[in-house]
Amino acid sequence: MNHNYQKDISGCGLTGLISRKRRRVSGSHIVKSLCLMTDRGNGLGAGYAAYGIYPEFKDFYAFHIMYDEPSVRRTVEDVLKASYHIEKIEEIPTSPVKTIPISPLLVRYFVEPLKEKLVGDVEESDFVVSTVMRVNSEIEGAYIFSSGKNMGAFKGVGNPSDIAEFFRIGEYEGYIWTAHTRFPTNTPGWWGGAHPFTLLDWSIVHNGEISSYGINKRYLEMYGYKLTLLTDTEVAAYLLVLLIRRHGLSIPVACSALASPFWKNIDRMDEGEREALTALRLTYGSALLNGPFSILFGHSRGLVGINDRIKLRPLVAAIKDDVTYMASEESAIRAICPSPEKVWAPRAGDPVIVDLED
Amino acid sequence: MVKIDAKGTYYRDLNKKVREAVEKGEKEIVLENVNGQYYIGDGLRAKVSITVEGVPGNDLAAFMDGPTIRIKSNAQDNISNTMNSGKVIIEGHAGDVLGYGMRGGKLHIRGNVGYRVGIHMKGDKRQGPTIIVGGNAGDFFGEYMAGGLLILLGLEGDGPIVGDYLGTGMHGGTIFVRGEVDGNMCGAEVGVMEPDEDDMKVLKDALADYCADLGLKLEDVMAKGFKKLVPVSARPYGNLYAY
Numbered sequence: 001m002n003h004n005y006q007k008d009i010s011g012c013g014l015t016g017l018i019s020r021k022r023r024r025v026s027g028s029h030i031v032k033s034l035c036l037m038t039d040r041g042n043g044l045g046a047g048y049a050a051y052g053i054y055p056e057f058k059d060f061y062a063f064h065i066m067y068d069e070p071s072v073r074r075t076v077e078d079v080l081k082a083s084y085h086i087e088k089i090e091e092i093p094t095s096p097v098k099t100i101p102i103s104p105l106l107v108r109y110f111v112e113p114l115k116e117k118l119v120g121d122v123e124e125s126d127f128v129v130s131t132v133m134r135v136n137s138e139i140e141g142a143y144i145f146s147s148g149k150n151m152g153a154f155k156g157v158g159n160p161s162d163i164a165e166f167f168r169i170g171e172y173e174g175y176i177w178t179a180h181t182r183f184p185t186n187t188p189g190w191w192g193g194a195h196p197f198t199l200l201d202w203s204i205v206h207n208g209e210i211s212s213y214g215i216n217k218r219y220l221e222m223y224g225y226k227l228t229l230l231t232d233t234e235v236a237a238y239l240l241v242l243l244i245r246r247h248g249l250s251i252p253v254a255c256s257a258l259a260s261p262f263w264k265n266i267d268r269m270d271e272g273e274r275e276a277l278t279a280l281r282l283t284y285g286s287a288l289l290n291g292p293f294s295i296l297f298g299h300s301r302g303l304v305g306i307n308d309r310i311k312l313r314p315l316v317a318a319i320k321d322d323v324t325y326m327a328s329e330e331s332a333i334r335a336i337c338p339s340p341e342k343v344w345a346p347r348a349g350d351p352v353i354v355d356l357e358d
Numbered sequence: 359m360v361k362i363d364a365k366g367t368y369y370r371d372l373n374k375k376v377r378e379a380v381e382k383g384e385k386e387i388v389l390e391n392v393n394g395q396y397y398i399g400d401g402l403r404a405k406v407s408i409t410v411e412g413v414p415g416n417d418l419a420a421f422m423d424g425p426t427i428r429i430k431s432n433a434q435d436n437i438s439n440t441m442n443s444g445k446v447i448i449e450g451h452a453g454d455v456l457g458y459g460m461r462g463g464k465l466h467i468r469g470n471v472g473y474r475v476g477i478h479m480k481g482d483k484r485q486g487p488t489i490i491v492g493g494n495a496g497d498f499f500g501e502y503m504a505g506g507l508l509i510l511l512g513l514e515g516d517g518p519i520v521g522d523y524l525g526t527g528m529h530g531g532t533i534f535v536r537g538e539v540d541g542n543m544c545g546a547e548v549g550v551m552e553p554d555e556d557d558m559k560v561l562k563d564a565l566a567d568y569c570a571d572l573g574l575k576l577e578d579v580m581a582k583g584f585k586k587l588v589p590v591s592a593r594p595y596g597n598l599y600a601y
Contacts, residue, residue, distance in 0.1 A: 036394045039369075265522075268542070310497060311473040314435055314454060329434055330453075331394025331413045343432060345453060345472050347521075348497065 011313070012207040013040030014195075015327035016178035016296040017336075018303040020357050023322065024052050027169035029336045030177040034160040036335040037181055037328060040207075043099075044189025045182030046163040047155025049146075049196040049203040049298055050174030058150040060087050060110035061128055061200075066191055067105040068141035076135055076142045083131065084111040092154070097166045100158050104191050108152070125200055125245065130224070132199060137226040143192045148201030148300070155180075155194035163194075175356065176303050178296045180205035187231040197229065197237040201300040204240070206233040207328055208293030208313045219286035239287050240297055251304060251353055257284035259309050259349040296326055302355040311348035318343040324354045360384050365391035369415060373397055380404050389414075394434075399427050399446075416453075419446045422463070435472070438465045441487070447571045451493065460487040460506065467491050468572050473521070474498040479531060481505025486531070490568045497521035500587075501545070504530040507564060511536045511579060524548065525587050533587040534561055536579070549590035557586055 015033040019025060027050060034046070054062055063080075067073050080086060092106040113127045132144045146153035151174075154167040160181045164170065180195035186209065187193060196203040210216065210232035217227050217235055223246070225238045236258070243254040257280055261269075266277045281288070292312030297304050305326040307315050318325045318333045318340035325333040330343060346352050360379050364372050372395045379387050385406055389398070392412035399408060403423040410418075410429045419427055420439040432450035436458065443463045451469035459478045462485040470493035477498060479487050487506040492513050499520050500508045508531065512519035519537055526545030534557070539550050553561065561584060562576070569576045 039396065311454065314472075316453075329394060329415065330432055331415060331434065334393055334413055343451070345451070345470075345496075348473065 011040050011328075012183050012195075013037030013181045013328045013332070014179065014205040014207050014294065014296055015325070015332045016176070016205070016298065016303055016305070017323055017325045018176045018298075018354050018356070019323050020354065021322040022052065022175040022356055024173035024175050025177070025323075027164070027172045027174070027177065030179045031160065031164040031169050033325075033327060033332045033336045034179040034181055035164075036332045038160050040183065040328060041159065041181030042183045042189075043157075043159040044184050045155070045157055045194035046160040046180060047153060047182075047194045047196050047205075048164065048167070048169050048177065048179045049151065049153045049198060049205070050169075050172050051151040051176035051201070051298060051300065052174040053152055053172045054110070054150050057087060057110040060112050061147055061149055062152050063109040063111055063144050064092060064146035064152055064154070065107050065109065065135075066143050066145055067107070070105050072139060072141045073105065073107065075139055079131070079135060079139070080109060080111060083117045083127075084109075084113055086111050093168055093171075094166050095168055097158070097162050099162045100156070100166050103156060103166070108146075128200060129241075133224065133226045136228040143229070145192060146198050146203075148198060148203070151176075151198075151201050151203070151298075151300070153196045153198045153203055155196065156191045157189055157194060176298045178203060178205045178298050178303070180207075184231075185209055190230070192229050193231045195233060196298075197231075197233050199237055199241050200245070202237060202241050202245075203298045204233055204237040204295060205297075206236060206293055206295045208295075208308065209291050210235060210289050210293060211291030212289055215286050216289065236289060236293070236295055237297075239289070243284070243287065244299075251302075252351065253280065255304070255306050255349075255351040255353075256280055257287050258289045259306055259351075260284075260288055261349065262309065294328065302353065304351055304353050305346060306351040307346060307348050309349040314345075315352075316343065316345050317352050322357075324352070326352060359386040359388065361388045361390055363390050364393075364395060364412070367395065369395040369397060373400070376408070377402070380406050399425055419444070422446075432469070433467075438463070438487075438489075441465070443485070445571075449572065454496070457487060457489045460489070461485070462487050464567070465489045466568050466571050467493075469493045470495070472496045474501060476503060476506075476508040476533075477501040479503050479506040479508065481531060488564055490564060492568075492572065492574075494518065495520045498523045498526065500525045500528055500531070500533045502527040502529075503533070503589075506531045507560070508533045509536075509561070509564060509568075510534070513574075513579070525589075528587070528589045529591070530589060532557075532560075534584045535587065536582050536584050539585045539587065544587070547589050547591055548587050551586050551588070553584050553586040557584075 087110040195205045213232040294313035294315040394415040396415035401421045423442040426445045428447045433452040435453035445464040448467045454472035456475045473496035490509040525548040
């Protein structure tokens with residue numbers, strides 16, 4: 001893989017949708033939405049994440065793995081076989097695309113950890129996280145880029161339509177979709193660096209630049225996370241997993257930690273709220289995301305959109321029937337939903353939280 | 359009058375068609391089925407009226423010098439960047455960073471706008487830009503404002519009329535806000551005062567044109583009081599390097 005692209009300056013584009021009633025919609029919709037914003041990226045990365053796509057394997061972790069060299073495959077599979085029951089192995093279906101002459105070897109595995117490997121009070125999901133961290137940081141040329149249940153990420157170097165054609169995105173049906181077209185700013189445009197970034201069933205697409213990356217990275221490393229994908233967005237994904245899954249914060253509280261109100265506004269709040277937010281900022285100072293961002297994060301129960309605290313990147317939301325849409329541009333929503341019931345621009349730092357119905 | 363169907367047309371091709379129509383001397387152009395095409399009307403210097411049906415893409419009317427563009431729906435970000443003359447009318451809502459560095463002409467928006475609207479607008483003795491917003495605005499409204507006229511109406515009365523950092527770094531021009539202004543939301547350079555008779559005349563002239571464009575009644579808009587915001591220091595950072 002060539003990781004040596006030069007720095008270039010512009011924005012990215014993101015889009016997502018969720019059917020609250022869990023109606024599975026074809027990936028062709030999100031592709032159409034993203035392709036309207038092709039020019040927000042520069043062809044150095046595009047990707048899609050979808051939830052509800054593997055109903056026949058919904059109880060297994062779906063590992064999507066990219067191998068820079070086919071020879072690494074054996075090493076990784078030996079690691080997996082030692083600790084996991086592997087229900088199914090298959091190459092991720094792809095179609096030949098002229099503009100994507102080279103790609104890593106892409107294989108998916110439906111797995112579950114062997115019970116005897118879960119010693120002590122280790123949770124299954126923690127065990128999976130440690131496998132992902134180990135493979136990505138210790139095995140040269142292998143990256144587990146998707147590791148959730150009944151969901152998957154598909155990403156690579158290319159523009160939105162080519163990556164969609166390559167991964168045959170239109171053949172998947174999901175009830176949550178996110179998508180991203182990339183314009184790498186500070187880090188290489190390579191297959192692992194394309195969005196979405198995922199860990200377990202958490203996935204992130206991001207437009208912007210996380211200037212607090214160094215602080216966030218060191219904070220995450222204290223909790224055993226290894227940052228291997230050479231880009232800032234990775235910290236946002238892992239921070240959400242840490243705060244929500246491991247520390248048990250609610251989604252709104254986690255959002256307040258990542259994009260917390262300014263001190264001058266906290267000082268003007270009622271006593272209870274002031275104390276709570278002061279405590280949150282003091283506890284999670286190193287989790288604060290500084291710099292411009294709009295982010296969509298998907299998880300097994302819903303979809304969340306959030307901006308940085310002074311709205312330095314665009315985000316528009318819309319509703320039609322049971323579907324909520326969020327995108328960098330309103331026209332990207334209208335490309336697949338011409339007449340939404342409601343369209344609005346979420347305020348800075350104010351998350352749009354949409355949960356699936358049970 | 360010429361109609362151009364923009365459905366599925368790439369922005370470069372669409373804007374080429376618009377330019378060709380303008381060069382042929384066309385005075386009225388209707389763009390149908392627009393969705394997301396960037397840069398419409400950018401740098402156009404002509405007396406021409408362009409109607410946009412659908413949501414146009416970012417950076418509409420940048421560096422524009424003369425045309426009138428009417429958008430029948432919502433619009434996106436970065437409209438009227440450094441525009442010099444002409445008019446943009448938006449019948450719906452619009453996004454962030456509208457009228458950045460705008461130096462002349464008018465931008466009339468019926469609905470809400472996003473963040474950083476009217477930042478670094480500038481005017482001189484010959485001309486100044488006017489932006490009028492019918493709904494509410496986000497943070498940094500009129501940030502670094504150096505000249506021109508910025509009017510915020512909050513006609514629907516829903517939610518806070520304007521966000522934080524109103525007029526931060528302002529050193530020229532005038533902002534009028536219909537209703538009350540929370541001093542906590544203003545930049546340190548901003549003075550909030552009652553408009554005088556001359557101000558009311560300026561307001562009325564600007565709003566009469568706005569109401570005519572958008573089918574509103576001037577007396578309804580004028581029924582509520584205004585606050586006037588001006589910079590209290592012409593060179594707030596003049597001494598920055600003197601200490």
